[in-house]
Amino acid sequence: MNFLTLDLNLLRVLDALLHEGSTVKAGERLGMSQSAVSGALSRLRHALGDPLFVRHGQGLRATDYAASLATPLRVELDRLEELLCGGERFVPHEAELSFKIAGSDFFAEMLMPRLATDLRRKAPGIRVQLVDLVPYSYVETLERYEADLALLPDTQVPDWVEKRALFRSSFVAIAARGNPRIAAAGIKAGEMLPMDLFCDLGHVLFSPEGKTSAMGDAALARVGRQRRVVMTMPVFSGVCRAVSVSDLIALVPRQLAEQLSDQLALSIHPPPMPIDPPLIISAWHRRSSANPAHRFMREEIAQVLSSLNEGGELPLP
Template identity: 60%
Template sequence: MNFATLDLNLLRVLDALFREGSTVRAGARLGISQSAVSNALNRLRHALNDDLLIRHGNRLVPTAYAETIRHDLAEQLDGLAQLLQAPATFDPATAEGNFKIAASDFFAEMLMPALADLLHGRAPGIRAQLVDLVPQNYIESLERSSADLVLIPDAPLPKFVSRQDLFRSPFAAIARQGNPHIEGLKQGDVFPLDLFCRLPHVLFSPEGNTKAMGDAALAKVGRTRTVAITVPVFSGVCRAVSESDLIALIPRQLVERLGDHYRLSWFEPPMPIDPPLIIGAWHRRDERTPQHRWLRSAVFSILAKLDPDLALAQRDGMKMS
């Protein structure tokens, strides 16, 4: 391939095809016709001597070679766009736009009310949207710009994704106030292991899984539990527990916020469970975008209050570096 004669606009088309998996959607993304996209793809196939994308059902999937250049291409194009972009000023008071956060409904309680108040007072033209987090697709949602920020348990991330540690989320066992099985237990006590394993559980699982971190922790002490129902949202877990004799494990920060509303009591789990680290992740193309930087800083400052020790350790680490 002679790079000197390559039309660089073809690379924008290839990037759009990688992101959309369709000549129609790629054309819509770029504002050109489907036939123009197909023509560009054919030219690239000839120039790079590879099929690049192969039809699989109703979607185009990358070849092995194309997969090796996919993320680097997106990163290089985004970097070039930032390089050529005129310096931008950002004034929250006059800014307008949307900011989509993909996360569980935990954040509907623990983030969005405070964020709404902050935006109302400082950036009234910006709309924050909490959208459902699809566990298997959050990386794709960042690639396709269907989310600006994802809030997830710590996980390996591709190099085109930036991240920040936010807080640790310890678990609590919950039961409704008045549940006859917890008579004699005081809030904050350790839940008896035999009782914990005997009572049926409500499990939070967007995918409908019947096992989670609690089961892995129980297995380490040689025990199991019975999951009676699964629900895809934490509010559903709280509701189910509040209206039955079932119990559940949920983030302690959440039950401390909602326990009185749902008339729930919370207890320490009977087995050790490492509290998961929750992180914020975003596409590196937005690393230096002024509006994105301001908004994610606003989100992170709110969530830092959930784990003051981690926030303090991060500040100390920044001072030392």
Template identity: 40%
Template structure:
């Protein structure tokens, strides 16, 4: 289970790896909105969850996957940015960043996130005018309007390959989340389960999300 970030960027690679090694294995990927991770792991509705740091039960094991810094995406023809003269890859001016409307990926309808917390620390605010439950929907809406969005850098690079988007640096430090893989501790030493976890780690490393391959740390 995880965000559409993983269904788009990870699952094609992971599915190909597993099909080559174990062609009779079937994979099912569920959206993060499915529900509480601890409950779903306890009831074996999911085998693993790929998520940002979560408050989970003591019996949930986890291992780090990669860090996911934020990048700012905007439409190529965003008139306000063009008028400001900010080049792609540069930080957006803080005034412009706060002035333009924002889109937030939110699975529960919340209108604030890590960017808003970072802005509060410097006495600033932004206007979130739209929330959407999927990163791909955020990217499509940004590409067709005058909004900004703070999204994981790995996703921003992927989306800009197929959509008329440009990528900028945030104008202020935003906390960088560590994406982790979670599973029930009863499966720590279960060979088939561990094999699938290893396949996920290797697939993520092959995508270049991390400088070096992650290693499992059960119970971390």
């Protein structure tokens, strides 16, 4: 390949094809016709000496060589964009943009109201959208521009994703005030539920995927016990409301329980086994790290959520 004669616009087409897996969608992303994208792909194949993509169903699947180019190509294109556009001035109060956050409905209660207040004062032209976090698919969500930031429990991330520790949150057990079996046992709000009662009561489990075990079950297994999960919910609000009108109980983040306890008439109890407070992080695509608007939003979100932290110092960003 003669790099001096390579049309660098073809690299933008290759990047779009790698992300979209379709000449039609790549064309929509770039403002090009399908035929123009197909022509560009033909020139790329000739220049790089590789098929780059093979037909797979209704879309295209990258060859091993093309797939190996995806991350470094995106990094270099972002670097070029930063070189050419990095000097643009960002003034929060004058900014007009949208920012999409992927996260559970925990953040609808614990982040969005205060963030709305802060942005109304600092950056009224920024529109924020909270969308459902799809577990195990947040990487694809970030990669395909479907979210600008993901909020989730700490996890391993690929090298093109950056993350920042935000807060730790312990879990508590919630029950309806006046739960008959808890009342019959003489347990008051704030008192620990006995292990036998905790395991025997029916549990509602937060699980977007519909799983019937989670962190609480692992903690019980470590002490040789097991609970009865009788219902799962994809949102925390559903978990809390189901508990509030039944004799079921649930494990939920302490901050959320305290936020909703009066509204839903919930009693809060320490669980009878230790559960390590999970570390909640923000994660984003490295291409956005130097973007001043993205950096501004990351800091605003971190500032709001840092007030929720419990359990000591956080790992450095």
